[in-house]
Amino acid sequence: MIKVDKVSRNYIAGESVVKALKKVSLEVGDGEFMSIAGPSGSGKTTLLNLIGCIDSLDEGEILINGQQVTKMNKKEKTEFRRNNLGFIFQTYNLIPVLSAYENVAFVLSILNVPEQEIRERTYAVLKEVGLEGMENRRPSRLSGGQQQRIAIARALVKNPQIILADEPTANLDSKTGEEILKLMKKMNEKYHTTFIFSTHDQMVMDYASRLVLLHDGNIVSDERR
Amino acid sequence: MKFIITLAFKNLSRYKRRTSITAVAIAVGLMMYLLVDSILIGAENESMRNLRWYETASARIHAPSYWEDRMLFPMESSIENPDAVLALLDENGWKATARTVFTADMILYSEDFGEDGNMNVLVTAIDPETDNDVFHFSDTLIDGRFLEKGDENGILIGSWFAEDINAKVGHWITLVARGNGGFYEAMDMQIVGILNCPNPNVNRTLLMMDKDTAGYYLGMNQAVTEIDVLLPEHEDIDVEMAKIQAKIEASHLDLEVHSWKELAKDYLAIAEAKRGGTSMILFLVFIIAAVGISNTMLMAMYERTRELGMMRAMGMSDNNIRLAFLIEAGGIGFIGAVFGIVLGLLANLYMVNVGIDFGWMMRDLDMGYRIQSVFRGAWSMSSFIEAFVAGIGLSMIVAWIPISRALKMDIPSCLRHQ
Numbered sequence: 001m002i003k004v005d006k007v008s009r010n011y012i013a014g015e016s017v018v019k020a021l022k023k024v025s026l027e028v029g030d031g032e033f034m035s036i037a038g039p040s041g042s043g044k045t046t047l048l049n050l051i052g053c054i055d056s057l058d059e060g061e062i063l064i065n066g067q068q069v070t071k072m073n074k075k076e077k078t079e080f081r082r083n084n085l086g087f088i089f090q091t092y093n094l095i096p097v098l099s100a101y102e103n104v105a106f107v108l109s110i111l112n113v114p115e116q117e118i119r120e121r122t123y124a125v126l127k128e129v130g131l132e133g134m135e136n137r138r139p140s141r142l143s144g145g146q147q148q149r150i151a152i153a154r155a156l157v158k159n160p161q162i163i164l165a166d167e168p169t170a171n172l173d174s175k176t177g178e179e180i181l182k183l184m185k186k187m188n189e190k191y192h193t194t195f196i197f198s199t200h201d202q203m204v205m206d207y208a209s210r211l212v213l214l215h216d217g218n219i220v221s222d223e224r225r
Numbered sequence: 226m227k228f229i230i231t232l233a234f235k236n237l238s239r240y241k242r243r244t245s246i247t248a249v250a251i252a253v254g255l256m257m258y259l260l261v262d263s264i265l266i267g268a269e270n271e272s273m274r275n276l277r278w279y280e281t282a283s284a285r286i287h288a289p290s291y292w293e294d295r296m297l298f299p300m301e302s303s304i305e306n307p308d309a310v311l312a313l314l315d316e317n318g319w320k321a322t323a324r325t326v327f328t329a330d331m332i333l334y335s336e337d338f339g340e341d342g343n344m345n346v347l348v349t350a351i352d353p354e355t356d357n358d359v360f361h362f363s364d365t366l367i368d369g370r371f372l373e374k375g376d377e378n379g380i381l382i383g384s385w386f387a388e389d390i391n392a393k394v395g396h397w398i399t400l401v402a403r404g405n406g407g408f409y410e411a412m413d414m415q416i417v418g419i420l421n422c423p424n425p426n427v428n429r430t431l432l433m434m435d436k437d438t439a440g441y442y443l444g445m446n447q448a449v450t451e452i453d454v455l456l457p458e459h460e461d462i463d464v465e466m467a468k469i470q471a472k473i474e475a476s477h478l479d480l481e482v483h484s485w486k487e488l489a490k491d492y493l494a495i496a497e498a499k500r501g502g503t504s505m506i507l508f509l510v511f512i513i514a515a516v517g518i519s520n521t522m523l524m525a526m527y528e529r530t531r532e533l534g535m536m537r538a539m540g541m542s543d544n545n546i547r548l549a550f551l552i553e554a555g556g557i558g559f560i561g562a563v564f565g566i567v568l569g570l571l572a573n574l575y576m577v578n579v580g581i582d583f584g585w586m587m588r589d590l591d592m593g594y595r596i597q598s599v600f601r602g603a604w605s606m607s608s609f610i611e612a613f614v615a616g617i618g619l620s621m622i623v624a625w626i627p628i629s630r631a632l633k634m635d636i637p638s639c640l641r642h643q
Binding site: 045049052054055075078079080081082083085087089091093095097098102105106107109111154 | 227228231236531535537538545635
């Protein structure tokens with residue numbers, strides 16, 4: 001379970017201070033498929049980054065499964081992310097010189113998983129996301145949708161408790177975007193992995209089982225479906 | 226670890242052109258280093274050899290009072306019984322020859338030289354029968370003949386000296402010198418041979434005549450000013466010197482031995498200073514290579530900032546990321562070093578066997594080197610190893626700074642980077 005408690009985050013922009021999040025509180029249960037929506041600058045990505053332990057807050061605290069992640073030092077945060085969190089990015093962020101297989105396998109490599117197990121788990125997850133037979137292709141030889149599937153496979157392969165996706169469909173056409181959402185939903189149901197994704201796309205919001213709306217750094221609605 | 230190495234090497238092939246350009250810069254830098262180093266070692270080795278072969282021999286024996294006034298070439302401070310010393314040295318297996326060196330006023334005549342004139346010269350009187358056991362002048366004769374024992378009028382001249390005064394074989398000169406005891410004596414000498422000595426300092430000033438003839442004119446009574454000794458090149462000079470000194474003292478001869486290193490102190494000091502100067506050149510060569518590598522790594526880091534952010538978000542430690550980039554930089558260094566070594570080998574092959582002719586420069590310029598024209602390189606295994614290790618090591622060291630800078634960025638900034 002994720003508990004976000006009165007979290008504030010400010011950014012310095014020139015001489016002014018931008019209040020990205022203003023004492024935001026939120027609880028996310030295990031296995032939720034939650035969307036954080038809102039216009040640009042509302043604080044969606046900031047909230048995701050804070051939950052993902054890749055940004056530091058100014059006020060409040062965040063607990064993930066009872067662990068106070070905001071109190072962790074850099075090394076502890078890195079280890080926590082490595083073991084517990086998966087990320088999906090709007091621009092996929094795949095390593096262009098590596099094949100689809102290598103892009104996914106690297107996550108297990110840094111967890112020191114044995115070679116044989118890496119092979120089995122990587123092939124299995126690539127098959128699951130519909131990329132069987134494309135394991136040796138480099139990202140440049142795959143479509144945007146296929147690249148995002150690799151990114152999903154990369155996030156899923158280590159069986160994380162939480163996957164954070166920042167606008168996962170923003171770079172895809174609506175049909176491909178819907179396929180990706182269906183895939184994420186399927187994985188959520190199958191593995192009971194918590195999915196938190198930011199979006200301002202109505203279709204993505206419709207797929208979410210919980211929709212949190214942010215505006216100017218405040219939660220303005222929190223709707224469960 | 227396997228992933229880190231795979232990633233590093235795959236990234237090497239990612240920007241082939243940039244990797245190639247940087248590797249070429251490193252290769253050219255290392256080749257330049259090897260080339261300069263080879264020329265310097267070659268020049269120094271040859272200079273030292275030419276010093277011993279044509280100037281100083283391995284060691285020189287003097288009367289004790291000679292050393293202090295050696296720049297004045299005092300004939301009064303001579304070795305009275307050179308034959309005893311030569312016999313002693315010969316008994317112990319050391320080759321040696323006696324010489325008398327004196328200053329003179331050389332008078333030139335218009336019949337031979339076009340106009341009358343005179344100049345101060347340094348004359349070396351040698352024993353033609355034994356001098357070539359220690360020195361190597363007999364190999365340098367380019368015109369006429371070498372001196373003979375008891376040659377009454379014959380004199381040899383260095384080829385550059387001959388060119389300067391327009392001297393030819395058969396020309397007559399007169400030497401006026403102060404003899405042992407203070408009287409002045411004139412010697413009419415005929416140039417019988419021209420020597421092209423590889424040591425430019427000698428070739429510029431060389432005048433050589435028979436020791437017995439000089440001794441007769443200068444009233445030396447068999448005395449000589451020096452005895453030059455040849456020592457095996459592989460022997461420790463200091464040890465051999467100590468042995469000679471001990472033998473001389475045991476024979477109750479009041480003489481001093483000086484090694485060629487003492488005799489050529491000025492040259493060795495200049496060579497040492499040159500080494501410092503050339504280290505700067507080598508350092509600059511390395512700086513150029515370092516800037517190339519640093520720039521490549523900086524560009525690589527800049528272009529991959531988002532990728533870096535992703536890897537850090539996924540939980541890859543900064544140390545592992547740094548290691549991947551360092552291996553990549555080391556890989557560029559390795560490619561550059563391999564090519565640099567190959568280029569260096571080829572360039573050095575030419576330098577060792579053919580060399581570069583700097584005769585046009587050395588003719589009128591005294592750089593201290595005892596080389597007349599062709600500068601040849603020398604093989605130095607340690608320089609090749611140094612260059613190879615430095616190529617890789619330097620690449621990794623200069624990559625450290627841009628990597629560390631990139632790792633200081635926070636992850637969201639990395640992920641937002643365009």
